[in-house]
Amino acid sequence: MLAVRGRRGQCERARPRRASCRQQRQPFAEPGSAGRERKAVTVVSFEGVPGLVSVQKAYGETTLVVDSARLVEACTYLRDEEGFDMLSDVTPTDYLGWAAKGVAGYIGTLSGRDINHPSSQGLQALPEPKPKRFSVNYHLLAVRAGAPRVRVQVWVDDGEAVQSVVGVWPTADWHEREAYDLMGIPIEGHPNLRRLIMEDDWEGHPLRKDYPIGGEPIRFSGEE
Numbered sequence: 179m180l181a182v183r184g185r186r187g188q189c190e191r192a193r194p195r196r197a198s199c200r201q202q203r204q205p206f207a208e209p210g211s212a213g214r215e216r217k218a219v220t221v222v223s224f225e226g227v228p229g230l231v232s233v234q235k236a237y238g239e240t241t242l243v244v245d246s247a248r249l250v251e252a253c254t255y256l257r258d259e260e261g262f263d264m265l266s267d268v269t270p271t272d273y274l275g276w277a278a279k280g281v282a283g284y285i286g287t288l289s290g291r292d293i294n295h296p297s298s299q300g301l302q303a304l305p306e307p308k309p310k311r312f313s314v315n316y317h318l319l320a321v322r323a324g325a326p327r328v329r330v331q332v333w334v335d336d337g338e339a340v341q342s343v344v345g346v347w348p349t350a351d352w353h354e355r356e357a358y359d360l361m362g363i364p365i366e367g368h369p370n371l372r373r374l375i376m377e378d379d380w381e382g383h384p385l386r387k388d389y390p391i392g393g394e395p396i397r398f399s400g401e402e
Contacts, residue, residue, distance in 0.1 A: 224328075226259070228252050239329060241315075246332040246340055253316065253330065253346045262318040262328060265347035268354055269315045270361040274387040277307040309333040314340050314363060316350075339364035342371075360385040 224233055224240075229248025234241040244252045256262040310333040318328050334340055342365045343350045355374040357363045362383035365371050373380065382389050 226255065228255055239327070241329045241331050243331050243333075246314075246334055246338075249330070249332055249341045250343060250346065253318075253343045256318060256328070256330070257346055261320045261323040263323075264319040264321050265316060265343065265349045265353070266319050267317040268350060268357055269317070270357045270363050270385075271313045271315070272361060272385065272387045273308045273311055273313065277305050310335045310338075312336070312338075312361070312363060314357065316343065334363070336362075337364065339366040341365075342367040342369075344369060359383065362386055 224230060224242055227242060227244065228251035229245035230252070231243040231245060234243065242252070312334050314332050314334065316330040318330060320326050332340055340363060342354055344354065344367075351368075351370070352374055354365045354368055355371065358365055358368075358371055359373040359375050360383055372378065376384065
């Protein structure tokens with residue numbers, strides 16, 4: 179270290195600069211692999227993913243649509259072969275009424291509005307129908323291999339179960355419980371599938387689009 183003079187003449191030691199966070203990360207070693215390195219994530223094509231239906235890229239994000247019956251296979255492959263060692267979130271989405279006739283759009287028309295192009299001009303149109311009512315999205319991150327991200331997506335109908343991926347990423351435990359609790363997605367093979375946020379005797383799943391909207395009538399002034 180170098181000695182530098184402070185504001186009042188005292189001799190101080192210069193602190194070494196911290197390594198830049200922008201430095202390229204090195205491939206990581208498997209626990210118990212005696213230093214065997216796993217390759218960094220440099221995947222351009224995901225053709226080897228089991229049960230792959232399609233690869234969608236939009237807004238700098240990659241989504242792998244996978245057959246729900248082969249979800250665990252696909253996730254295991256992405257972890258072991260491509261280095262996606264972390265599951266950061268599981269997010270289900272309810273598309274009830276999506277693209278259905280007679281569903282009002284954002285501007286209140288009977289035909290709806292093309293929400294894929296909200297600034298477009300001309301005749302309003304309905305969005306394209308989805309494969310099934312619910313999508314369940316698994317957000318993956320390769321922490322020790324350059325930190326790329328990918329989203330795995332499966333589609334299920336109401337009451338149709340998805341496989342648990344707790345055995346692939348233990349972090350899926352509470353994420354899957356939340357998906358069951360708030361959206362009613364059955365999780366097949368989960369070690370402890372019960373409510374996470376709502377009370378155990380709560381009826382229904384609050385984030386579903388068919389969940390009754392609560393409230394109390396309010397009497398305004400001037401009403402009899």
